[in-house]
Amino acid sequence: xxxxxxxxxxxxxxxxxxxxxxxxxxxxxxxxxxxxxxxxxxxxxxxxxxxxxxxxxxxxxxxxxxxxxxxxxxxxxxxxxxxxxxxxxxxxxxxxxxxxxxxxxxxxxxxxxxxxxxxxxxxxxxxxxxxxxxxxxxxxxxxxxxxxxxxxxxxxxxxxxxxxxxxxxxxxxxxxxxxxxxxxxxxxxxxxxxxxxxxxxxxxxxxxxxxxxxxxxxxxxxxxxxxxxxxxxxxxxxxxxxxxxxxxxxxxxxxxxxxxxxxxxxxxxxxxxxxxxxxxxxxxxxxxxxxxxxxxxxxxxxxxxxxxxxxxxxxxxxxxxxxxxxxxxxxx
Amino acid sequence: xxxxxxxxxxxxxxxxxxxxxxxxxxxxxxxxxxxxxxxxxxxxxxxxxxxxxxxxxxxxxxxxxxxxxxxxxxxxxxxxxxxxxxxxxxxxxxxxxxxxxxxxxxxxxxxxxxxxxxxxxxxxxxxxxxxxxxxxxxxxxxxxxxxxxxxxxxxxxxxxxxxxxxxxxxxxxxxxxxxxxxxxxxxxxxxxxxxxxxxxxxxxxxxxxxxxxxxxxxxxxxxxxxxxxxxxxxxxxxxxxxxxxxxxxxxxxxxxxxxxxxxxxxxxxxxxxxxxxxxxxxxxxxxxxxxxxxxxxxxxxxxxxxxxxxxxxxx
Numbered sequence: 164x165x166x167x168x169x170x171x172x173x174x175x176x177x178x179x180x181x182x183x184x185x186x187x188x189x190x191x192x193x194x195x196x197x198x199x200x201x202x203x204x205x206x207x208x209x210x211x212x213x214x215x216x217x218x219x220x221x222x223x224x225x226x227x228x229x230x231x232x233x234x235x236x237x238x239x240x241x242x243x244x245x246x247x248x249x250x251x252x253x254x255x256x257x258x259x260x261x262x263x264x265x266x267x268x269x270x271x272x273x274x275x276x277x278x279x280x281x282x283x284x285x286x287x288x289x290x291x292x293x294x295x296x297x298x299x300x301x302x303x304x305x306x307x308x309x310x311x312x313x314x315x316x317x318x319x320x321x322x323x324x325x326x327x328x329x330x331x332x333x334x335x336x337x338x339x340x341x342x343x344x345x346x347x348x349x350x351x352x353x354x355x356x357x358x359x360x361x362x363x364x365x366x367x368x369x370x371x372x373x374x375x376x377x378x379x380x381x382x383x384x385x386x387x388x389x390x391x392x393x394x395x396x397x398x399x400x401x402x403x404x405x406x407x408x409x410x411x412x413x414x415x416x417x418x419x420x421x422x423x424x425x426x427x428x429x430x431x432x433x434x435x436x437x438x439x440x441x442x443x444x445x446x447x448x449x450x451x452x453x454x455x456x457x458x459x460x461x462x463x464x465x466x467x468x469x470x471x472x473x474x475x476x477x478x479x480x481x482x483x484x485x486x487x488x489x490x491x492x493x494x495x
Numbered sequence: 496x497x498x499x500x501x502x503x504x505x506x507x508x509x510x511x512x513x514x515x516x517x518x519x520x521x522x523x524x525x526x527x528x529x530x531x532x533x534x535x536x537x538x539x540x541x542x543x544x545x546x547x548x549x550x551x552x553x554x555x556x557x558x559x560x561x562x563x564x565x566x567x568x569x570x571x572x573x574x575x576x577x578x579x580x581x582x583x584x585x586x587x588x589x590x591x592x593x594x595x596x597x598x599x600x601x602x603x604x605x606x607x608x609x610x611x612x613x614x615x616x617x618x619x620x621x622x623x624x625x626x627x628x629x630x631x632x633x634x635x636x637x638x639x640x641x642x643x644x645x646x647x648x649x650x651x652x653x654x655x656x657x658x659x660x661x662x663x664x665x666x667x668x669x670x671x672x673x674x675x676x677x678x679x680x681x682x683x684x685x686x687x688x689x690x691x692x693x694x695x696x697x698x699x700x701x702x703x704x705x706x707x708x709x710x711x712x713x714x715x716x717x718x719x720x721x722x723x724x725x726x727x728x729x730x731x732x733x734x735x736x737x738x739x740x741x742x743x744x745x746x747x748x749x750x751x752x753x754x755x756x757x758x759x760x761x762x763x764x765x766x767x768x769x770x771x772x773x774x775x776x777x778x779x780x781x782x783x784x785x786x787x788x789x790x791x792x793x794x795x796x797x798x799x800x801x802x803x804x805x806x807x808x809x810x
Contacts, residue, residue, distance in 0.1 A: 170795075220542070227739060229743050233709045234711040333588075351649075355648055443641075
């Protein structure tokens with residue numbers, strides 16, 4: 164018997180060069196990106212890809228060479244991911260995120276946003292009223308380590324709101340501490356736990372509201388309300404908005420699990436999960452900005468008026484950015 | 496005499512039983528492997544067999560990535576510390592703050608950055624031949640990558656924080672225990688579903704597949720000593736002694752084992768098909784010739800719709 168006439172061998176001999184060519188193109192694209200491919204490569208790619216895919220189904224039925232089959236399997240999979248993968252460059256993707264995806268995802272989720280805001284500010288209001296009437300409530304909502312409590316005097320409380328001497332090290336320290344603060348943990352956890360029907364998200368938001376509300380009540384009862392508001396909201400607008408949005412993302416996912424509608428729960432979770440990811444990504448960016456504002460802005464700016472101006476300015480900016488109606492491009 | 500013959504027969508029966516038991520195990524293992532395969536039909540109508548990564552592969556990849564993160568962080572803080580330590584206490588404070596910012600950035604963006612990239616895999620995943628893919632076979636979107644990596648916060652970093660956190664009293668300890676159980680549910684989640692999905696994969700609609708790069712090696716039937724192997728010819732009976740499984744084992748032997756093993760395998764095959772070792776030909780040539788002949792025979796039978804799975808498969 165002459166081995167050279169074996170069908171699978173001839174099959175391979177005829178197509179091997181094309182497979183190798185496809186392999187080279189895909190490898191180059193994986194390493195250095197689509198833009199580095201030459202025009203000939205781009206033209207050859209669809210043909211080579213289709214040929215490799217049909218070679219694979221052919222090889223499965225005529226060849227018993229394990230190595231050949233494994234090679235074609237992975238080559239086709241890699242080529243498939245490349246041919247049908249996303250084309251946009253990282254820069255274009257980031258630009259699209261800020262221009263369209265983020266505000267779009269937020270403005271579509273008005274209901275969960277209102278719900279999250281209700282939880283956070285409702286909790287805040289409740290704690291504020293309770294602590295206002297009876298300062299003992301403060302100890303229910305906060306642990307004892309903070310020196311800014313009902314027992315502190317006016318002068319001390321006032322001194323915490325303004326910074327006399329500033330230096331870069333302190334500002335950086337405040338910025339870094341803010342990144343790891345309680346609030347950013349709460350924001351990310353509020354999203355991550357959303358799929359338990361949103362219940363942990365509710366608890367976290369209300370709890371966070373409670374501690375802020377009781378904290379504010381302490382300052383208001385010492386006639387430092389206006390000063391505190393400036394101190395808190397210069398970055399608080401951005402930060403609290405970020406927490407609300409994180410809660411929104413959590414509620415979106417919780418809602419998708421609880422009320423999947425006509426889709427299966429998994430399908431609904433998947434669709435909403437992708438939208439919610441856009442919102443939470445934005446919330447992390449906002450937390451970062453809030454940390455910058457807190458670390459640097461608040462230390463450098465000690466005038467109440469400027470603090471209020473920045474607070475109102477950021478509020479208007481975020482509202483306009485998210486909810487201002489805009490023309491939608493149909494392009495992908 | 497009769498007694499001795501009986502003993503020989505019973506030994507043969509024993510050996511056959513053992514062989515069948517081993518075959519059963521092999522078939523079961525094959526079924527287990529087959530369950531990992533997720534067929535994906537491309538728009539051209541061809542089916543790609545994607546292989547779901549095992550939990551251990553994913554754990555390995557994560558440990559690699561985690562080590563990379565830790566090493567990067569240590570190297571970076573060291574560098575920053577050197578630069579700022581000139582400034583005394585103030586400098587250390589700045590260095591600490593910068594290091595904290597770096598931890599934040601690495602933690603949030605490391606996985607996302609690499610998985611959004613062209614290879615859809617972090618360095619750890621790449622090292623183990625893994626990549627992230629959309630579960631429905633469509634495009635892997637940046638949103639999906641974001642979603643799956645934000646859940647990591649809950650699955651990895653929250654349990655880590657809980658482990659590090661100290662507890663003051665008995666109640667604190669109980670709460671910590673409950674929290675650990677809660678976190679363990681997420682960490683162990685991939686072990687309890689067939690696609691080894693993390694909670695993050697579930698929400699993002701992704702899965703991790705094992706698709707290592709395979710090199711195309713030379714076809715054994717085209718190897719050099721084939722010219723001298725021309726004098727090996729085999730009858731159909733001799734070739735029907737084995738099936739596809741044995742052919743694949745022989746392929747592995749030819750591609751990667753030592754001359755001693757090759758000699759042993761050649762002896763066993765000669766034994767099976769009752770051939771004498773001829774003093775003129777070497778084992779390698781014999782094995783290659785037998786491989787080529789066996790493959791030709793089995794491929795031919797396969798074309799006629801008759802897959803002979805292994806040597807036990809006699810029809």
